[in-house]
Amino acid sequence: xxxxxxxxxxxxxxxxxxxxxxxxxxxxxxxxxxxxxxxxxxxxxxxxxxxxxxxxxxxxxxxxxxxxxxxxxxxxxxxxxxxxxxxxxxxxxxxxxxxxxxxxxxxxxxxxxxxx
Amino acid sequence: xxxxxxxxxxxxxxxxxxxxxxxxxxxxxxxxxxxxxxxxxxxxxxxxxxxxxxxxxxxxxxxxxxxxxxxxxxxxxxxxxxxxxxxxxxxxxxxxxxxxxxxxxxxxxxxxxxxxxxxx
Numbered sequence: 161x162x163x164x165x166x167x168x169x170x171x172x173x174x175x176x177x178x179x180x181x182x183x184x185x186x187x188x189x190x191x192x193x194x195x196x197x198x199x200x201x202x203x204x205x206x207x208x209x210x211x212x213x214x215x216x217x218x219x220x221x222x223x224x225x226x227x228x229x230x231x232x233x234x235x236x237x238x239x240x241x242x243x244x245x246x247x248x249x250x251x252x253x254x255x256x257x258x259x260x261x262x263x264x265x266x267x268x269x270x271x272x273x274x275x276x
Numbered sequence: 277x278x279x280x281x282x283x284x285x286x287x288x289x290x291x292x293x294x295x296x297x298x299x300x301x302x303x304x305x306x307x308x309x310x311x312x313x314x315x316x317x318x319x320x321x322x323x324x325x326x327x328x329x330x331x332x333x334x335x336x337x338x339x340x341x342x343x344x345x346x347x348x349x350x351x352x353x354x355x356x357x358x359x360x361x362x363x364x365x366x367x368x369x370x371x372x373x374x375x376x377x378x379x380x381x382x383x384x385x386x387x388x389x390x391x392x393x394x395x396x
Contacts, residue, residue, distance in 0.1 A: 193382055203367060205320075205387035212382050251319065262308065262373060264385055266319045 163187065164254050164267035171272050173242045180227070181237040181270045183252030191257040194235040195264065196226070199249040208250075211235055242274045278304050280372050282388025290396055291362060297355045297391045299370035305350035306372035310385060311343075314367040326353050360395045367392050 165184045173179040185194065196208040211219045211226045219226040227236040239246055252267040279302040287295055299309055308327050312320040324340075326332040326347035334340045342364075344356040353372075357364050371385035 195384055197387075203369070203390040203392070205369065205371070205390075207384040207386070210382055210384060262383075262385075263310070263322060263325060264371075265322075268319045 163265040164252050166252055166267035166270050168270045169268075171270055173239075173272065173274055175244060175274055175276050176241055178238060178240045179242055179272065181239070181250050181252075181272065182234070183236055183267060184232070184234045185252075185254050186233065187254065187256055189256040189258050193255045193257075194226070194228070195253045195255070196224070196235075196237045197251045197253060197266075198246075199251060199269070201248070205251075209237065239272075244274050244276065247272060247274045278372075278374060278386040280306075280370065280386045280388040282370055282391055284391055285389060286392045286394075288394045288396065289360065292359055295357045295360055295393060297357075297368055297370075297393075299353045299355070299372065299388050301351050301372045301374070301386070304372075304374040304386075306353070306374060307350065309347055309353040309370055309372045311345060311353075311355050312369045312371070314369060314390075316367075320369065323355075357393065360393070362395045365393055365395045 192213045194211045198206040209219050209221045209224045209226050211228045218228050223240045225238045249269045249271050251269045253264045255264050281300045283298045311323045313323050314320050322335050323338045324332045324334045324345050326345045328347050328350050332345035347353040367390050369390035371387045
């Protein structure tokens with residue numbers, strides 16, 4: 161089974177609107193971390209936001225927030241007030257504490273296009 | 277913030293040559309470094325995990341004799357693609373976690389900018 165599933169290959173949003181990028185995960189480990197990374201066309205991976213499995217509150221970082229629904233095993237990224245520079249690939253990733261060496265498993269990504 | 281430098285950013289070479297890619301942590305000591313491969317429009321695929329001073333742990337299906345990884349110091353890991361062929365052409369990207377943070381699940385991996393490898 162896929163550890164991380166991103167069902168949206170592509171998303172379109174108009175500038176200044178909010179957009180939600182979906183991510184579901186599968187793990188039997190009670191302790192894990194969920195990450196979102198942004199990859200512009202230049203290729204670098206930019207860390208956006210983190211959510212721990214024991215965190216009581218949803219993570220927020222500026223315009224990024226994470227809608228964490230533990231029972232549903234989902235960790236959707238919400239980008240508010242989209243900007244043209246938000247156009248990029250977005251990857252959801254999970255780290256299970258018991259895998260050792262803290263490996264990250266990535267989803268297949270969602271390409272976001274922000275239009276003027 | 278933590279900075280990881282990867283060099284070269286782009287390399288084109290003839291089939292049969294070996295190519296070395298460097299990954300350096302500039303402002304922190306990296307106990308663990310990860311090497312990923314990414315094909316166009318696909319996700320990152322973990323190739324191997326390297327810990328300073330020990331042999332790398334390769335993922336299933338990754339040829340360890342083809343992709344040599346060395347992590348000789350807390351700030352440098354290298355990936356050497358030996359006898360490269362056109363099918364090795366890809367985007368290779370490294371990441372690192374810092375000293376003392378390997379067990380902290382909330383610490384993000386810090387990525388280099390990647391290396392685009394093209395084998396003719």
